[in-house]
Amino acid sequence: MHQRRTSHLRDKTQAETRLASYANLCQTLLPDITGVCLLVSQFEDAGSSGTLDCATAAAWLRGMRWEERKPSAAPIASEVSDHQSLIALPMLRGNGSLMATLCVQLPSICAIKLEPHPATGALQVLRPALDCLHRELSVADVEASRVQDAVEQTQELEWLFDLSNTLRSASGDQHALEALLAAGTRRLASNLGTLFIPKKSISIRFESAPGKQRSLLPACEETQGHLLKWAQLQHRALVLNKPMPQSSSAIPCKILSVPVLYSTGRLAGILAFFNSMEEPDYDKRQVSLAQHLGRQVTHLLEAASDLMTGLHSRQAFEQLCDAQAARVPKRLLCLMYIDIDRLHVINELHGLEIGDEVIVRTADLLSAPFIPEGAITARISGDRFAIAIAGIEPNDVAAIAGRLQEAAQRLIIGPDENRVEVSLSCGIAALVDMPQGTARALAAAEMACKTAKKRDSNRVEVYRFDDLSMVRRHDDVVAVSRLRVALRTDRLLLYAQRIEPLLDKSLPGGYELLIRVRDAAGAIVRPGDLIAAANRYHMLPSIDRWVIDRAFALLSPLRGILKQTYVSFSINVSGQSMSDEIFIDQFIKQLRDSEIPPAGIMVEITEQAAVGSVAKAAEMTERLRKAGCRVALDDFGVGANSLAYLKGLKVNRVKIDGSFVKDLLTNRQSQMTVEAIIRLVRGMGIDVVAEHVETIAVSRRLAQLGVDYAQGYLYGKPKPLEDVLKALQLEDSAERHTLSLEI
Numbered sequence: 217m218h219q220r221r222t223s224h225l226r227d228k229t230q231a232e233t234r235l236a237s238y239a240n241l242c243q244t245l246l247p248d249i250t251g252v253c254l255l256v257s258q259f260e261d262a263g264s265s266g267t268l269d270c271a272t273a274a275a276w277l278r279g280m281r282w283e284e285r286k287p288s289a290a291p292i293a294s295e296v297s298d299h300q301s302l303i304a305l306p307m308l309r310g311n312g313s314l315m316a317t318l319c320v321q322l323p324s325i326c327a328i329k330l331e332p333h334p335a336t337g338a339l340q341v342l343r344p345a346l347d348c349l350h351r352e353l354s355v356a357d358v359e360a361s362r363v364q365d366a367v368e369q370t371q372e373l374e375w376l377f378d379l380s381n382t383l384r385s386a387s388g389d390q391h392a393l394e395a396l397l398a399a400g401t402r403r404l405a406s407n408l409g410t411l412f413i414p415k416k417s418i419s420i421r422f423e424s425a426p427g428k429q430r431s432l433l434p435a436c437e438e439t440q441g442h443l444l445k446w447a448q449l450q451h452r453a454l455v456l457n458k459p460m461p462q463s464s465s466a467i468p469c470k471i472l473s474v475p476v477l478y479s480t481g482r483l484a485g486i487l488a489f490f491n492s493m494e495e496p497d498y499d500k501r502q503v504s505l506a507q508h509l510g511r512q513v514t515h516l517l518e519a520a521s522d523l524m525t526g527l528h529s530r531q532a533f534e535q536l537c538d539a540q541a542a543r544v545p546k547r548l549l550c551l552m553y554i555d556i557d558r559l560h561v562i563n564e565l566h567g568l569e570i571g572d573e574v575i576v577r578t579a580d581l582l583s584a585p586f587i588p589e590g591a592i593t594a595r596i597s598g599d600r601f602a603i604a605i606a607g608i609e610p611n612d613v614a615a616i617a618g619r620l621q622e623a624a625q626r627l628i629i630g631p632d633e634n635r636v637e638v639s640l641s642c643g644i645a646a647l648v649d650m651p652q653g654t655a656r657a658l659a660a661a662e663m664a665c666k667t668a669k670k671r672d673s674n675r676v677e678v679y680r681f682d683d684l685s686m687v688r689r690h691d692d693v694v695a696v697s698r699l700r701v702a703l704r705t706d707r708l709l710l711y712a713q714r715i716e717p718l719l720d721k722s723l724p725g726g727y728e729l730l731i732r733v734r735d736a737a738g739a740i741v742r743p744g745d746l747i748a749a750a751n752r753y754h755m756l757p758s759i760d761r762w763v764i765d766r767a768f769a770l771l772s773p774l775r776g777i778l779k780q781t782y783v784s785f786s787i788n789v790s791g792q793s794m795s796d797e798i799f800i801d802q803f804i805k806q807l808r809d810s811e812i813p814p815a816g817i818m819v820e821i822t823e824q825a826a827v828g829s830v831a832k833a834a835e836m837t838e839r840l841r842k843a844g845c846r847v848a849l850d851d852f853g854v855g856a857n858s859l860a861y862l863k864g865l866k867v868n869r870v871k872i873d874g875s876f877v878k879d880l881l882t883n884r885q886s887q888m889t890v891e892a893i894i895r896l897v898r899g900m901g902i903d904v905v906a907e908h909v910e911t912i913a914v915s916r917r918l919a920q921l922g923v924d925y926a927q928g929y930l931y932g933k934p935k936p937l938e939d940v941l942k943a944l945q946l947e948d949s950a951e952r953h954t955l956s957l958e959i
Contacts, residue, residue, distance in 0.1 A: 235263030241345040246338065248326035250300070255317045262316065273319040276302050293327065293335035301327035303338045307350045309357065316353055318346065392516050398422045400509045404472070404502050406489035408432040411513065412440060413476065413485035432490040435467045447475035447486050453507060457497040472498040474510040479518060479705045487513060522595040524572070525579035533594030537604045537654040540592065541647055549606050549647040550613045553661035556599040557639045557673040566636055573629055574638055575599060581623050587616065602658060610644050610678050617642035617676045639674040641665050695749035703762060707734040710766050711934035715786070715905060715927045718919040726784035726818065728927060729767055730934050731759065756790035757799060763787060764803060770937055772810040777948045779813045786818040786848060794821055795832050804843045814844025818869065822850045834865050841866060853889055870897055874908030880917055894922045
């Protein structure tokens with residue numbers, strides 16, 4: 217690495233020109249000098265002057281075992297032939313490594329006159345020249361390092377691109393993993409590479425030069441358990457460039473181990489590389505490359521196929537179906553969704569091993585002669601499978617499903633006295649010519665399969681797109697699926713939008729927490745239809761729990777600032793969660809554990825959720841208020857009996873629905889509604905927030921009407937919650953600094 221960094225210094229003309237000026241300066245400072253040379257890195261010629269050449273100086277340094285010395289600032293000196301003495305003056309990088317060595321030659325009789333020692337005396341006399349040379353070399357060294365880093369990064373990107381192409385052409389997960397390990401071991405210049413995924417029963421090893429060097433397999437076997445435990449506890453890379461102190465292995469070695477993590481953050485296993493102690497240390501660039509290889513392993517494990525059955529994964533299945541749909545008429549591509557009936561009962565009665573055998577044996581049926589050649593098969597999840605068949609109508613696919621059911625019933629699994637009965641429920645749908653056709657068809661087939669299970673299982677149901685309501689249900693299923701993926705892969709984000717005081721500017725105001733989603737392309741989008749579908753499919757409690765966990769985790773470290781500033785954060789809670797006593801219990805417990813001031817948390821519930829069950833909503837809002845929280849009623853004014861229902865709830869705030877705010881200046885009815893809301897809540901001690909405030913004129917009119925707070929783009933678009941909290945911290949630090957100066 218250092219040789220490459222200083223390659224630009226070794227241009228002979230440039231080197232000689234540089235050294236000539238410094239040699240003159242050195243002779244001015246120490247007139248007895250008869251020769252000067254510069255060696256970069258260890259012993260590489262960077263120019264010489266006078267009677268001393270670089271080859272002589274390098275030979276002398278080797279004889280002095282210069283390369284074995286630990287980098288230090290101590291110079292050395294010794295007498296050589298012809299009554300001449302050589303003195304070596306090292307110049308170090310900031311990290312302590314040797315950058316260059318300036319060697320000077322002078323008569324021994326002159327050298328011994330240098331006090332207190334020839335080496336240290338020369339260093340003191342030549343210090344001005346050395347400092348100038350050191351600065352010049354350091355600038356060039358840093359620039360060369362940047363250029364070399366860019367070159368190496370480009371080379372690694374090209375290598376990774378080639379590796380990706382190699383993995384795409386590999387047939388099956390196992391071959392792809394083997395190819396990745398072999399390529400990674402060679403690229404990292406390692407003697408041995410190993411991939412260990414315990415729960416998948418994957419243990420692959422690759423030796424880069426078997427038979428030509430001492431095998432490190434015993435060391436690998438001994439340390440594998442330790443490396444796995446480290447990865448489980450730390451979830452980060454481990455570099456051991458010295459032997460493990462607790463190791464009893466007769467083969468000491470250097471180790472680079474990185475965790476293989478699923479997209480959920482759960483540990484899958486380890487990817488480790490081993491080298492003999494004679495090889496160079498593993499460096500940061502190799503660690504970074506190994507971590508990238510670990511992510512490649514994760515991609516192969518999750519995206520390519522199911523390792524238990526050998527079938528495609530859901531993601532691969534959908535990609536293959538989309539590709540096939542482009543080649544055949546949409547109406548002639550049908551999907552079959554298969555669910556093993558009562559697998560959970562089989563697991564409980566016969567054990568998980570028998571349950572796994574049922575899954576594998578069922579997967580074995582999804583091939584000829586039961587399935588036509590060219591069909592695409594996949595394991596969608598635990599006990600569920602999918603098949604895409606081209607060229608036939610749905611009714612013909614139903615006949616194939618019937619033959620599969622008969623074959624499944626003939627499976628012999630378990631002992632004769634306790635035989636397992638296997639049956640399958642099947643749903644069938646044709647691919648439709650519309651956006652997300654594969655996902656819609658798979659969702660439709662799944663819904664048909666669920667219908668089959670409800671009708672006593674072991675049935676086949678065909679689903680057809682008859683009306684718009686079914687299309688909407690398909691949209692919901694797709695949306696819910698996307699939302700589940702977002703939850704599982706941590707693609708949900710918390711944003712915050714400012715709530716600004718209108719009447720009393722001395723009040724701190726607050727923020728409403730909002731959800732955003734990072735889509736597959738990396739863009740940040742509003743959840744929109746996802747939340748609506750989640751509401752219809754009763755998934756909102758899962759989202760509410762995620763929001764609570766994430767919000768409290770981010771707010772807890774700032775609890776001191778929140779106590780001093782009285783800034784509030786509004787958290788939306790769905791009606792489904794508000795009617796769940798367990799959710800409210802967990803909410804209150806998490807709030808107490810976080811030590812966030814309860815008065816700084818405003819729980820927002822929608823008016824529709826509240827009026828859906830006023831008694832239950834009143835009970836839960838009372839519990840939250842007793843815990844110290846405040847409660848707001850969101851989207852107020854859109855219900856038929858909004859004002860009447862408000863009397864049954866003890867809330868601290870109402871938020872006027874944006875539909876009344878947007879046309880406040882042009883719609884007399886909207887203005888009258890806002891005025892009526894303000895008159896009602898004023899006598900109840902409730903403050904008012906207007907949503908969707910986008911202009912100064914609307915803001916002024918709201919203030920004239922007596923609205924306490926405003927929220928909308930006029931006061932800022934939603935920002936990542938982390939950014940808002942950092943800004944609060946900076947404001948607090950600035951105020952503390954100002955206060956300390958005043959004191």
